[in-house]
Amino acid sequence: GESVGLHLPTLSVQEGDNSIINCAYSNSASDYFIWYKQESGKGPQFIIDIRSNMDKRQGQRVTVLLNKTVKHLSLQIAATQPGDSAVYFCAENIGSNYKLTFGKGTLLTVNP
């Protein structure tokens, strides 16, 4: 069945370092992927998205990489800041399906 999972449940980095959060998906029909950031007690915030016809997309301090061959997605955060501390979720969508399937999340902790 469909599933979206994360390799690492927790990630701890030093302020200023780069962070890489990984996500595996199992449904090769998925064609749209989104990364969300969720701070404690709040709703998820959109960070960046990528369509399956792309391998890489960059935003402000964030880059998403998509490897369709191995069904792997990653989120790279440059110069990680304490304000980046949160749980990060990847989510996938298939075609005209209205539903997003979410992974369980990775907790990113940034140490000053």
Next chain:
Amino acid sequence: DGGITQSPKYLFRKEGQNVTLSCEQNLNHDAMYWYRQDPGQGLRLIYYSQIVNDFQKGDIAEGYSVSREKKESFPLTVTSAQKNPTAFYLCASAVGGGTGNTIYFGEGSWLTVV
């Protein structure tokens, strides 16, 4: 301000009671969603609505009900049939379905059964 408003932020329910969580959006989005999140877990879809007066069950619809009488409103009722309702509930909306239509979330409502 444009956005998605959920209320109340915190709600306590006695066993056997029904409670309704409100979700309003002024983004003119067609699609609306309700997700449930348990501590340390991802989001699970309860119900979604693609258009006014239409909605579909998600993955965990049992014990919940919704209505979509207006485009901007999608209330969720947690019924007494839901045996483990304590959770964080998230409402979301999107322009429409299909690839590339990002889902945006409200700030969530905490429901605790006492």
